[in-house]
Amino acid sequence: MTEIRVLKVGGSVLTDKTRLESARIEEIGRIAAEIAGCGPGLILVHGAGSFGHFHAERYRLAERFDPEGVLETHRSVVRLNDLVVEGLRRAGSSPVPVHPLSSVLLKDGRIEAMEVGPILEMVKRGLIPVLHGDVSMDLIRGAAIVSGDQLVSHLARAVKPGIVALGTAVDGVISDGKVLPMVRRADISRIASELGPSAGVDVTGGMGGKMRELLDLAEGGVSSVIFNASRPGLIERALRGERVGTLVEGRR
Amino acid sequence: MTEIRVLKVGGSVLTDKTRLESARIEEIGRIAAEIAGCGPGLILVHGAGSFGHFHAERYRLAERFDPEGVLETHRSVVRLNDLVVEGLRRAGSSPVPVHPLSSVLLKDGRIEAMEVGPILEMVKRGLIPVLHGDVSMDLIRGAAIVSGDQLVSHLARAVKPGIVALGTAVDGVISDGKVLPMVRRADISRIASELGPSAGVDVTGGMGGKMRELLDLAEGGVSSVIFNASRPGLIERALRGERVGTLVEGRR
Numbered sequence: 001m002t003e004i005r006v007l008k009v010g011g012s013v014l015t016d017k018t019r020l021e022s023a024r025i026e027e028i029g030r031i032a033a034e035i036a037g038c039g040p041g042l043i044l045v046h047g048a049g050s051f052g053h054f055h056a057e058r059y060r061l062a063e064r065f066d067p068e069g070v071l072e073t074h075r076s077v078v079r080l081n082d083l084v085v086e087g088l089r090r091a092g093s094s095p096v097p098v099h100p101l102s103s104v105l106l107k108d109g110r111i112e113a114m115e116v117g118p119i120l121e122m123v124k125r126g127l128i129p130v131l132h133g134d135v136s137m138d139l140i141r142g143a144a145i146v147s148g149d150q151l152v153s154h155l156a157r158a159v160k161p162g163i164v165a166l167g168t169a170v171d172g173v174i175s176d177g178k179v180l181p182m183v184r185r186a187d188i189s190r191i192a193s194e195l196g197p198s199a200g201v202d203v204t205g206g207m208g209g210k211m212r213e214l215l216d217l218a219e220g221g222v223s224s225v226i227f228n229a230s231r232p233g234l235i236e237r238a239l240r241g242e243r244v245g246t247l248v249e250g251r252r
Numbered sequence: 253m254t255e256i257r258v259l260k261v262g263g264s265v266l267t268d269k270t271r272l273e274s275a276r277i278e279e280i281g282r283i284a285a286e287i288a289g290c291g292p293g294l295i296l297v298h299g300a301g302s303f304g305h306f307h308a309e310r311y312r313l314a315e316r317f318d319p320e321g322v323l324e325t326h327r328s329v330v331r332l333n334d335l336v337v338e339g340l341r342r343a344g345s346s347p348v349p350v351h352p353l354s355s356v357l358l359k360d361g362r363i364e365a366m367e368v369g370p371i372l373e374m375v376k377r378g379l380i381p382v383l384h385g386d387v388s389m390d391l392i393r394g395a396a397i398v399s400g401d402q403l404v405s406h407l408a409r410a411v412k413p414g415i416v417a418l419g420t421a422v423d424g425v426i427s428d429g430k431v432l433p434m435v436r437r438a439d440i441s442r443i444a445s446e447l448g449p450s451a452g453v454d455v456t457g458g459m460g461g462k463m464r465e466l467l468d469l470a471e472g473g474v475s476s477v478i479f480n481a482s483r484p485g486l487i488e489r490a491l492r493g494e495r496v497g498t499l500v501e502g503r504r
Contacts, residue, residue, distance in 0.1 A: 065377060067346035067377070067378065067379055068346070070346075070348060070379065071337070071341065071346070071347065071348055074348065074349070085323070089323065094319035094320070094322075094323070095323065096319075096322060096323055096326065096353065097326070097351075097353070097354070098353070098354045099349075099351055099354045100354075101348065101349070101350070101370065102349070102350045102351045102352075102354035102355045102367075102370065103354045103355040103367050103370070104367075104370065105367070105369035105370050105373060112369070113367060113369045114367065115354075115355050115356075115357070115365060115366065115367035117357035117364070117365045117389075118353065118354065118355070118356065118357050118388065118389040121357060121389035121390070121391060121394075122389055125317060125319070125389070125394050125395070126319065127319055127322065136370065137369075137370040137373035137374055137377070138373070139373060142373075142377050143377070
């Protein structure tokens with residue numbers, strides 16, 4: 001079987017995070033074309049951006065359980081997921097949507113259970129499962145946000161992919177104005193604490209949250225790259241295993 | 253915790269099975285109002301009717317794996333699911349969609365794995381999970397149809413509900429022109445073999461398939477009722493535990 005690759009594309013790449021449900025349709029098309037050029041063996045996870053985040057804030061999902069908030073937040077992110085799936089289909093791929101609200105159970109904000117069997121079978125059959133940041137049920141809080149980053153981290157531990165690539169709207173992990181070519185496990189906590197949230201509304205922790213997920217991943221021995229998916233060509237290069245952005249090195 | 257009830261509403265109740273994607277919007281509204289009157293503790297499963305079945309036939313999903321067929325069949329049933337969820341919301345319930353393509357893995361057409369944790373948490377929190385007949389990934393066939401009836405049977409074994417009610421467009425199990433008030437486990441195989449498919453296009457086995465699922469359920473000790481959900485008031489009565497249609501008696 002083809003080696004599995006996990007690609008995350010951030011919400012700030014696919015949407016204008018400062019404006020409600022504002023998808024960058026041309027960017028979605030461009031990214032879909034890059035993915036179509038990379039062959040089978042891919043799990044795609046995308047962020048929610050200005051779909052979902054606004055609703056999660058409006059219904060204060062981080063603070064309280066709100067049935068209407070669960071439905072409206074989910075519906076919003078599904079609208080973005082529909083656009084991504086349609087973009088991939090038009091580019092000649094065989095995408096299928098996978099919704100965390102249907103398949104993920106959280107415990108205090110962390111994934112407690114997730115059915116990955118269908119996702120593996122999709123990849124095996126040449127389909128591209130397309131997951132997204134979502135609201136999911138939570139044993140402690142009733143419901144909570146599960147970020148695309150946490151999904152990537154969980155999937156990576158479950159399926160041991162050959163490549164884990166996180167496409168963001170920045171060039172990688174930046175320290176003192178420079179992109180770090182590599183971050184070792186020991187550096188991650190220090191860097192995470194220095195990093196603030198990403199631009200616009202974000203209920204999932206921004207770059208700090210991302211680094212904490214990658215720390216988890218690195219602890220499990222899985223290396224990943226953080227790169228700029230807004231720059232044409234980098235998704236293809238990342239999926240081919242080329243060094244782009246910052247390499248986050250897992251335990252050897 | 254409130255006792256869990258599982259209600260299936262057949263595709264022939266919600267749609268005109270002879271015409272492509274033809275939803276009976278007024279019926280959906282009427283059924284949503286009946287469900288809203290029945291309080292919390294409900295898992296709803298609906299059939300695909302003329303959403304999905306036509307696509308499954310067109311792409312010959314029963315015979316071969318077709319990536320486009322998987323996506324288009326799923327999209328079609330999700331359109332019906334959206335209408336059901338919206339009907340419930342308008343009637344004052346707190347529905348959330350749950351898609352089997354995301355959470356169910358089949359093996360030669362039977363459910364091999366399914367994440368039910370989120371569904372249980374939804375019920376516990378007063379939400380109504382709304383599942384539907386769908387296409388799902390299959391370890392043997394690549395993909396296959398998972399009927400609403402099979403979902404009901406699986407859920408009933410997993411969550412041991414107090415009430416399992418299957419609403420169809422007929423009055424119950426009919427033999428010699430009469431509705432049987434009760435069917436015992438020993439009778440089920442014989443009756444199933446006598447029953448043909450339901451009216452219109454149906455890729456999931458019609459009443460014969462339904463009875464085979466209920467046989468499974470009865471073997472596991474769970475009783476169920478098959479009744480006419482097109483008759484106003486019967487959903488409410490079935491969910492209150494009143495005797496409507498045909499009782500299929502589980503092992504004592």
